Amino acid sequence: MRPGSSHFEKQRLDRREEFLTCSGKIFASKGYAATKISDIAAAAGVSQGLLYRYFTSKEGLFTELIRGSFEKLNQAADGLEKLHLPPKEKILRALGETIASMETSELFPNRVLLIAQTTLSEGIPEETKAIIQAESRKPYEAIARIMEAGQKDGSILAGDPTEMATLFWTTIKGLALHRVAQGTAFKAPDLKLVTRMFFAPSSDPPATRLPQEGGVA
Amino acid sequence: MRPGSSHFEKQRLDRREEFLTCSGKIFASKGYAATKISDIAAAAGVSQGLLYRYFTSKEGLFTELIRGSFEKLNQAADGLEKLHLPPKEKILRALGETIASMETSELFPNRVLLIAQTTLSEGIPEETKAIIQAESRKPYEAIARIMEAGQKDGSILAGDPTEMATLFWTTIKGLALHRVAQGTAFKAPDLKLVTRMFFAPSSDPPATRLPQEGGVA
DNA sequence: GTCTATATCCAGATAGAC
């Protein structure tokens, strides 16, 4: 039986994924350096030695986690752009789902924070920095294009699209920070309060809340 | 000569302050755990052993830094509240100064980020957590009171004042995150884009940019 | 008052038992 495609190989990959998810929560709140391999092992309910059977090192584990997080975030941004909706609705949906998902799950805020923390931290592996360098602009650019399209059809307020994309993401990052800090005590702000920054006040946003995994991600 | 009030004592305190400022930059970008005493020493241009003549431990140094940062932030929030200005002008000035200060200096974003990072991180000393527990709500409450006052006189848009204060701070935190990540490449967003979230669109905010140290802080 | 050298401890990583 070839190892690359066997039934057992899939089990092994699932296990890896499980460890990665586990570690994501911890890395997001503690940061790379403060997170011990033993913390991850304890959260996953296994011995710390076992993790080295699945990952080459702490650095390798982290790099893989970051790579996967960016992939999912970029996919989400791509998917959003390709939706057959007017630009304003895209922004509205992205913000609405993101905010809604923050109350129910930590998954998305963890991912955003992980990326945010990693983007600024200098105490992280070199390989991770390279990934950031390559990937971190894409979500900004996707949102900027949507903003620009919305300005053309008049549904989104005037302003430099790049700056508005920055505001979009800094708002989400700020909220993610708040979410993780507050834990379950977090109460999401009203969507209307947030969207005022981008939309003309005349058009009242309808209650667009789709039940889905993790916001734009 | 009494040691508590001598001329030399002041010199020593200045030196401490210098070390604290130095360490603040590093702690803010790397986080507590990833920051080595030797990093701080190198940045200050002294040997690492010397720091232990000024602070009992890494933990003690950090705790003092956090305490001071909260003190300054709370003072700034208090000062803002006490200004003889209409509520809207207070918010406008706080945001304006903050955004302006971000372009010129890292001092304020570092302080905000330091607090933000510390608020969520679980990999920090116990004593620091206690300070956070006691102090972290004050800036939110101060802004919430200003928001409420502004709603009464009609200059600030309707919405739960607590949520609006949260948005105020999450916006600042998000921008601080962005600022530190971008470094000198950071370009502050136009003030008007941000204030749309809080103010009625009719009243055009005047260009209020006061030259001062560090934003609301 | 500051630096250099050293002790101690802890976390990452490995090896070997079951």
Place this chain on the structure above:
DNA sequence: GTCTATCTGGATATAGAC
């Protein structure tokens, strides 16, 4: 396939020299 025991490096903290 997983766990326990161990090696090793590096960071905190101390002690002693100048």
